Amino acid sequence: MxxxxxxxxxxxxxxxxxxxxxxxxxxxxxxxxxxxxxxxxxxxxxxxxxxxxxxxxxxxxxxxxxxxxxxxxxxxxxxxxxxxxxxxxxxxxxxxxxxxxxxxxxxxxxxxxxxxxxxxxxxxxxxxxxxxxxxxxxxxxxxxxxxxxxxxxxxxxxxxxxxxxxxxxxxxxxxxxxxxxxxxxxxxxxxxxxxxxxxxxxxxxxxxxxxxxxxxxxxSDEHGLNLCQRKYALDILKEAGFLECKAITTPMVPGQSLQHGDGTLLTDAGIYRCLVVRLLYLTATRPGITYAVHQLSQFVDAPTDKHLSAAHWVLRYIKAASGQGIFYPRDGDLQLSVFLDSDWASCLETRKSVTGFCIFLGAAMISWRSKKQATISRSSSEAEYRALAATTCEVQWLVFLLKDLHVEMKKPVVIFCDNKSAVAIVENHVFHEWTKHI
Incomplete structure (x- = not known):
């Protein structure tokens, strides 16, 4: 003092x-x-x-x-x-x-x-x-x-x-x-x-x-740079009392769908909120839990015992490899490559779709996101287009940022999206009526 x-x-x-x-x-x-x-x-x-x-x-x-x-x-x-x-x-x-x-x-x-x-x-x-x-x-x-x-x-x-x-x-x-x-x-x-x-x-x-x-x-070593949040992950497990829990191999129960009102409201919602906030920062080096944490964060206003159980499932997944992170190799080519997908109308309450993407610089993943779309899409094609538009904004920003770091893209950035309906629309103009609003 x-x-x-x-x-x-x-x-x-x-x-x-x-x-x-x-x-x-x-x-x-x-x-x-x-x-x-x-x-x-x-x-x-x-x-x-x-x-x-x-x-x-x-x-x-x-x-x-x-x-x-x-x-x-x-x-x-x-x-x-x-x-x-x-x-x-x-x-x-x-x-x-x-x-x-x-x-x-x-x-x-x-x-x-x-x-x-x-x-x-x-x-x-x-x-x-x-x-x-x-x-x-x-x-x-x-x-x-x-x-x-x-x-x-x-x-x-x-x-x-x-x-x-x-x-x-x-x-x-x-x-x-x-x-x-x-x-x-x-x-x-x-x-x-x-x-x-x-x-x-x-x-x-x-x-x-x-x-x-x-x-x-x-x-860092001669092979590259490794980033992890091992101490932070162990602190989360310790505070939640999950240091000795049984580990699992998936961050979510496959096919699980969470909604408001499921289960019994928690008497102390602060426990759930604090846990979700800490898990959000853990996604800085753990892209594998991003979607699960995205789902959990939608219920911080009124969490139930079912939501808390899903959060504990994520903790058991983290326990399996608390030191897991991301590795950035020194070799390769500094060229952006992008992969994205969308889950059409996956939210049972709002019928909104979810956008998910990951962006690589060479072999290193530098940006990823799992986010609910702002508007309701009338078809899976529209959901894919909106995901493409949101991802393109992120890619364009990264191109500008890399230019400030004196990294010039040698060729245009290619964005990969599994969108067969978009191909069909391009090849057959009879679908114009379905997509003229976008």
Whole structure:
């Protein structure tokens, strides 16, 4: 706590002053956390002073709050390209990142608990952002983006969290996820130069080569890069009490169809909701459970014992291989290949179809999705067309993103879809009446 207070004071986060008339100070509290390594050992104990931002008033204490973070598809694409081209991949963490953001609004806060001043009527006028403020992440992102752009980086239009500069041997790519940063470059000295620049500007914690990023474990060798969430998966199993459960080989009961109202409502719906949220993040490296988790997430408003049983089935599947992940080989060709399908009117309640696709860059899967379509399709052909349209949007975005990483497609991207009716429509115009609305 003393270390945190000293960091706040050295950063000139606030100044002590009397509370002006008509102003209401927001509260603050201490939050304690134990930071763990990938193997589960304790790295350090952490105390964080957090402002009670939920008491802030829109238009008075804050205006804009949105701050971009890197998409998981962007992170995977970034790692595939860097691994394929044998770039050096380093990671770093910004110390007290949110404290570097400058505040434009006039915000007052009561003194931190345990560190009250001699004058009980004094409050802290915040000069810089603080953890917990609604605009804190936005102000920090703006400060970091300005610093990187000032050093010659270009911010990607495809994903604002990606910054690039240079070409070929002098190329450097920076990927930002709040205060966690990945840096990739074929030139190790350029990475060290960037670290020195960021350390002078913000004070960083150099974590060295990529190893454990956002709960994802990364292991690299001469064959390629392996990503998994073994520790995260084991934590889920431990919290649910399924560490010693009997493993199974499928993430769902074949042919199972879940609906609202099936079974008895759970007395504590929070258990189901927390489990589904944690499983959603596990899909970052486990595409095999994506469809099952997509089905489970539709019932978080009113989960029943039948839905919880289906979620436990997924846990038993995870138990079979808790360290399973995705492997990105170093050989092959950086060319996109896409496979998709749709399940026509599979939702028994809404009769909506489900789109599913997976996108490969070479032999590495970088993007996948299982999502219910927004509108009802009148035929399986229409469902397939809508799936094709949604997948094409994702592919076009990836092409733009790869261009920012200096990866040019040598030939057009081919999308594979099992759609015999589309072939029949093309060959026989008598079906025009059925499809003119799409």
């Amino acid at each position: 003393k270390t945190e207070i000293k960091a706040l004071q050295d950063n000139h986060t606030w100044e002590l002053t009397a509370l002006p008339a008509g102003k209401t100070p927001i509260g603050c509290k201490w939050v304690y956390k134990v930071k763990l390594r990938a193997d589960g050992s304790v790295e350090r104990y952490k105390a964080r002073l957090v402002a009670k931002g939920y008491t802030q008033q829109l238009g008075i204490d804050y205006i804009e709050t949105f701050s971009p973070v890197a998409r998981l598809s962007t992170i995977r694409t970034f790692l595939v390209v860097a691994s394929f081209r044998r770039w050096n991949i380093h990671q770093l963490d910004i110390n007290n990142a949110f404290l570097h953001g400058d505040l434009t609004e006039e915000v007052y806060m009561i003194p931190p608990p345990g560190f009250q001043t001699e004058n009980p009527n004094q409050v802290c006028r915040l000069l810089r952002s603080l953890y917990g403020l609604k605009q804190a992440s936005r102000q920090w992102n703006a400060k970091l983006s300005t610093a990187l752009i000032g050093r010659g980086f270009t911010q990607s239009k495809s994903d604002p969290s990606l910054f690039t500069t240079g070409v070929e041997a002098t190329f450097v790519a920076v990927l930002v996820y709040v205060d966690d940063i990945l840096v990739a470059s074929p030139n190790l000295q350029l990475i060290h130069n960037l670290k020195n620049f960021l350390d002078d500007a913000f004070k960083i914690k150099d974590l060295g080569l990529l190893g454990y990023f956002l709960g994802i474990e990364a292991h």
